[in-house]
Amino acid sequence: MNRFSLRALSAAVPALILSIAAPTRAAEGWTEDFDKAKETAAKDGKDLLIDFTGSDWCGWCIKLQKEVFTKDGFKSTAPKNFVLVELDFPQQKEQSKELKERNAKLQEEFGIEGFPTIVLADAKGRPYAKTGYQEGGPDAYLKHLDELRQVRIDRDAAFTKAKAAEGLEKAKLIAAALEKLDADVVTKFYKEETDEVIALDKDDSLGLKKKRDTAGKTEALNKELEALGTSGKLKEFEARIDKFIADEKLEGEEKQQMLMQRLQVYGPDRLEAADKLMDEVVAVKPDSDTATQAKAIKERIVEMKAQVEKSQKETPEEKSDAPAEKEEKEEAPTKKGK
Known part of the structure; x- marks a missing residue:
């Protein structure tokens, strides 16, 4: 998530x-x-x-x-x-x-x-x-x-x-390679390499053990967020994300990805908030993959805002004369793709 x-x-x-x-x-x-x-x-x-x-x-x-x-x-x-x-x-x-x-x-x-x-x-x-x-x-x-x-x-x-290589030097080389991958990807698909680094770096000087522990906490958080979102507790949803970022001292792309979670409770009535959120995400680490995604989403949000403003200015007669396809919506499936 x-x-x-x-x-x-x-x-x-x-x-x-x-x-x-x-x-x-x-x-x-x-x-x-x-x-x-x-x-x-x-x-x-x-x-x-x-x-x-x-x-x-x-x-x-x-x-x-x-x-x-x-x-x-x-x-x-x-x-x-x-x-x-x-x-x-x-x-x-x-x-x-x-x-x-x-x-x-x-x-x-x-x-x-x-x-x-x-x-x-x-x-x-x-x-x-x-x-x-x-x-x-x-x-x-x-x-x-x-x-x-x-x-x-x-x-x-x-x-x-x-x-x-051997010892800590070997751990550094493996960790450097894993550093370029998303944290959730490393946790799920690179367990063998992660275990080896942690075994070689007993003091966790490279921070990989902390990242793995954070990933485990993130999984638990996701279940909590799902419950909050399902029950409509949107303010609590956002507050829980902010607390997690602060408690875990998330930085860089990990912080960006956690901030992105807020989009799950931003509906069409919160386009302005979503727009500002994308700016906040980009500011954390402008050159990351997540920042690139946020910039693309921001462009889409700007289009949405413009369309909403245009729709609000239309008269009832203009709306009734609009082509039928304007009423169709692009509906995304659930997480399972159903």
Whole structure:
């Protein structure tokens, strides 16, 4: 739950729908079978590009597909480094019960709460980067993927170097590689490496044990927040987040991700508060991945605010003459993708 949901904001303004119907993605080059994809990646020495998408309802998913995934430049270049995996959570498209359950399990495993989310992982399925929609078309997106892929290359180089080291020096090399990954990813997918660092760094001079302990507390917090949100105790929800940040002395991207949790209780009537929250998130660490996401969300919020203002200025006659599709809403599924 270190990521965040935009369900309330996504449904706030009908004008944000980018398309009513999604074009069909060519099956060639993509697979829905995650286990088979890992086997192929291991055999061919490639990474995994996993697209968590809502192909027939999510406007930004559709936009990413139209502008990037269907373009020849992407289709010819991306498969050189990645096995492409599509995990779809549609509202209208039929899927087998088995596929739905498998996708939901992977959504939970990878901590996906917003669409589209693109996960880059190694052949073992261990994620090392997350991204989403990016402007600029296929060339810009491929460049972006290359930059993210460098995280895995640097990670592997550090792991290889660590094999030849001993003691605290070995711990430092492993910890440096893990430092570039999200804390929740490290806790869930890099347990072996984390345990080794903690065993070698008995005084916790590198702080990895503290981070792991914080991750455990975060999991407990998430359950508490879920209960508060479900019961409508929104002020208590936000206050609990602030207290956790203060108690755990969170900094950097960990603090940003915790602040992002507030979006879960920000509906269409709190666009101004959401706008200010994004500024607060960015200010913590402007060059982080979470800051990039916050900037993109802020742009979307600005669009929403403008649309709301325009709607408020319209006369009843103008509203009644509006095209029918303006009344449709982009509804996000639940966390399980149902």
